[in-house]
Amino acid sequence: MAxxxxxxxxYNGDVSRQLQSDFDSTSVALFAHLDTELTATNTxxxxxxxxxxxxxxxxxxxxxxxxxxNMWGGQISLNHKLSDTVNTYxxxxxxxxxxxxxxxxxxxxxxxxxxPESLWNLESGIKGFFMDYRLQxxxxxxxxxxxxxxxxxxxQTDPNDPLTFVFFxxxxxxGSNYGIETDFNYQLSSSFDIFGSLGLLQAEFDDFVTTExxxxxxxxxxxxxxxxxxxxxxxxxxxxxxxxxxxGKDSFYFSDSHDQQSKSFQLYNLRIGYEQDxxxxxxxxxxxxxxxxxxxxxxxxxxxxxxxxxxxxxxGSPRHLGVSFDYEF
Numbered sequence: 001m002a003x004x005x006x007x008x009x010x011y012n013g014d015v016s017r018q019l020q021s022d023f024d025s026t027s028v029a030l031f032a033h034l035d036t037e038l039t040a041t042n043t044x045x046x047x048x049x050x051x052x053x054x055x056x057x058x059x060x061x062x063x064x065x066x067x068x069x070n071m072w073g074g075q076i077s078l079n080h081k082l083s084d085t086v087n088t089y090x091x092x093x094x095x096x097x098x099x100x101x102x103x104x105x106x107x108x109x110x111x112x113x114x115x116p117e118s119l120w121n122l123e124s125g126i127k128g129f130f131m132d133y134r135l136q137x138x139x140x141x142x143x144x145x146x147x148x149x150x151x152x153x154x155x156q157t158d159p160n161d162p163l164t165f166v167f168f169x170x171x172x173x174x175g176s177n178y179g180i181e182t183d184f185n186y187q188l189s190s191s192f193d194i195f196g197s198l199g200l201l202q203a204e205f206d207d208f209v210t211t212e213x214x215x216x217x218x219x220x221x222x223x224x225x226x227x228x229x230x231x232x233x234x235x236x237x238x239x240x241x242x243x244x245x246x247x248g249k250d251s252f253y254f255s256d257s258h259d260q261q262s263k264s265f266q267l268y269n270l271r272i273g274y275e276q277d278x279x280x281x282x283x284x285x286x287x288x289x290x291x292x293x294x295x296x297x298x299x300x301x302x303x304x305x306x307x308x309x310x311x312x313x314x315x316g317s318p319r320h321l322g323v324s325f326d327y328e329f
Contacts, residue, residue, distance in 0.1 A: 021059035027098075028052050041081040048074040053098045061105050069116045071096040086128030095119045097150060102168040114169050117150045134187045144177040149208075151221070153257040154298070165300045172256070173207035175220060191237065195245075196230040208256075215256065224250035224264075243271040254297030260311045265293040267316075278328040290319035 031049035038044055049072065056066045075093035082088055099116040125140030149172040154165065183197035203223035208215040219225075231245025248266035253259065268289055273282035294313035301307030 019060055021057065023055070023057045025053065025055040027054075043079045043081075045077040045079065046075070048072070051096075051098075055100070057101060057103075059103075063101075063103060063105070063112070065101045065113055067099050067101060067113055069099050071098065071116055071118075073118075082126075082128070085130070085133070086126065088124075088126045090124040091122070093121045093123075095121065099150075100169065104166040104168060106164050106166055107168050111168060111170060114150060114171050115148050117171070118147045120145045135184065136186075137182070137184045139180070139182045141180045142178060146175040146177065148173070149175050149205075149220075151256040153255060154300070155257065165302075172205055172215075175203065175205050175208070177201065177203040177220075177223075179203075191235045192232070194230075194232045197228065199227040201225060201227075205256075218259075219253055221253045221256045224252040226250045239274050239276055241271070241273055241275060243269075245269050254294075254311075254313075255299070258299040260297050260299045262294045262297065262313075265291055267291055267293070280324075280326045282324045282326075284322055284324060286320040287317060288319060288321075292318070 029049060029051040031047070033047040034045070036044045036046075051071045051073075052069070053071070054066070054068045058064045073094045073096050075091055077089060077091035077093075079087055079089045095118070097117045099114050101113045102111065121142060121144040123140055123142040125138065127138045129136050150169055151172050152167065153170055154167045179199065179201035181197070181199045183195075185193060185195040187193050201223055202225070203220040205215045205218055205220060208218075227247075227249040229245060229247040231243065233241070233243040235241045246266055246268050249264065251261050251264045253261050267287050268291075270285045270288050271282055272284075273280055275281070293316045295316045296314040298312045298314075299309055300312075301309050302312070303310065
């Protein structure tokens with residue numbers, strides 16, 4: 001009973017907290033797209049989008065924000081037909097993401113709102129079927145320049161109080177992303193395929209200095225240098241089928257507010273089953289070797305008495321085994 005009274009005294013007799021808020025937003029956009037056949041093998045595509053977004057938010061905690069963003073994007077692309085089965089392309093595009101605001105009461109006024117982000121992207125690639133349609137292959141290379149990058153970050157305003165740890169969205173100055181992506185599917189026989197993909201990425205900050213440090217030249221968060229997948233699938237005319245695949249990615253920074261990183265990992269999946277015209281029975285396993293891997297990481301002081309900054313990670317899905325039955329009516 002004494003503990004209950006002390007809690008009530010702490011909250012002036014009211015152990016509940018209420019928040020009243022009001023929010024509305026309006027977006028108005030104008031866009032156009034045009035495809036022009038220059039020759040029998042060349043097509044030019046152009047597009048433009050203009051948008052104005054207004055938002056208003058107020059609440060009983062005293063937060064009152066009303067950002068208005070005027071944004072534009074578009075693209076110009078040339079598609080060249082090398083043959084009946086192979087196309088090449090080159091595209092220059094500008095994209096954008098509207099700004100917004102953070103609601104946590106502990107965030108200082110200068111971090112309350114964040115600005116729109118814009119991106120210029122140059123991409124070129126080839127797509128098509130080869131070797132008498134037995135091989136489907138796509139390849140692209142890209143270079144992107146981001147301005148006023150929106151980043152998800154965090155801070156603990158009071159080092160001795162873990163309850164002041166908050167997540168929020170802010171802006172970095174500029175960043176560069178470039179790399180290549182490729183994928184394929186090759187039919188070895190009428191019943192056996194192999195498939196895979198590979199992505200190579202460099203995603204760096206060009207101009208990003210905060211109170212936590214100088215991040216110029218550092219990789220952006222959740223941007224591994226490589227990702228890949230490789231697998232094979234077997235289909236027998238009698239109805240038996242099997243599939244095995246592996247996917248993986250390089251290490252990456254968990255956040256743009258600290259230097260903690262994940263570890264590289266690979267995951268293996270397996271499918272075995274039997275199917276007929278309108279039904280299929282499948283035994284399946286995801287992450288069959290029960291690999292422990294981190295998908296997110298948080299670095300802050302939580303444990304008394306010193307509240308030393310510590311890395312806490314969120315793990316991905318463990319091994320899952322199951323049986324599925326599908327029936328089509």
